[in-house]
Amino acid sequence: MIKQGILRYFMKSIDELTAFYVDAFTEGKGDLVKQSELIGNTLYQSVQKGLLVWLAAIIIAALVFSSSTWILFFILASAAVIGWLVNDQYKQAKQAFNERCYAEIFPKLVQFVDGNLHYAPARVVSQHVFTDAKLIPLPFNAYSGQDYLSGEYDGVHFEASTVTVKHQNESSNPLIKCLAQDKELFSGVLIRAEFELASKGQVVILPKNKPDFDPEYLGAKCYSRLERCPVKFAEFERSFVVLASDSMLAKSLLSERFMLRILSLQQKFGNNVYITVADGHVTIAVNGLHIFDRSRNIYFDNFYADDVMSWYGDLMRVFTVFYDLGLTSRAS
CATH class of the missing domain: 1.10.287 (Helix Hairpins)
Structure with a gap:
């Protein structure tokens, strides 16, 4: 309610x-x-x-x-x-x-929605934002996106776009290149917003219940300077893995209220929520969520009313992430 x-x-x-x-x-x-x-x-x-x-x-x-x-x-x-x-x-x-x-x-x-927002249809959040957040340990060689948003929304300075990350087959053999399918590692929304954190460092929160989740991923090179941090919240521990550069930093960040907010995102979007907090910013990735659904066919004359409403709903689902995570003044 x-x-x-x-x-x-x-x-x-x-x-x-x-x-x-x-x-x-x-x-x-x-x-x-x-x-x-x-x-x-x-x-x-x-x-x-x-x-x-x-x-x-x-x-x-x-x-x-x-x-x-x-x-x-x-x-x-x-x-x-x-x-x-x-x-x-x-x-x-x-x-x-x-x-x-x-x-x-x-x-x-x-x-x-908001006159303070800036929109660039062909732009994408920089690849280094995705890489630095350590959201996936698997190597990728293709990064693309669209529907870039930036500005301030209800007191939150942010940038966001739809992002697709793939590992493409680079074989020079045309037969292998044809038969070997590219592996899509992520396709969803990437958001980087301001976030107050007293101490410097990095905390990475990954979904544990993904079908392809492998605990051995945590030993990947990108996580070499992070340590796994258990939390005293059974429901959160069942759903997420927490890695941090400093266990005390993770403990100060992961209050019960903040973990409940993350669990609310999981309830809404499933096991597709990735979060990294570092250097005064929070990076949020939601696999499967898109800023605008561009697959919708709008050829016919009667597309406007229903489809504009649907696109508005797509856009607002992105902004609900700010509210659910407690980044806005109204949610705090």
């Missing part, structure tokens, strides 16, 4: 969202609808051209081949190729339309 009350306190009301939808998108909707109609016309024209090419292929097959089996095979093969090309062209047109909509909608939505 308390958490629901907090959510109601800082989230926009339905009336505010409705007003935003009308003000921000109704005026420009006609142009986007014209673009979507243009995509439909492009598909129609592509199908027409494809049918003409297919008819030509049938005529050529009848003239070249004497066997009906070969003629049938040629007709079916040409139909499959033409169908694939038409479908691929249609997908590219839809994706280009989606990207344009994202480029127009997301910045407005971020400013609607």
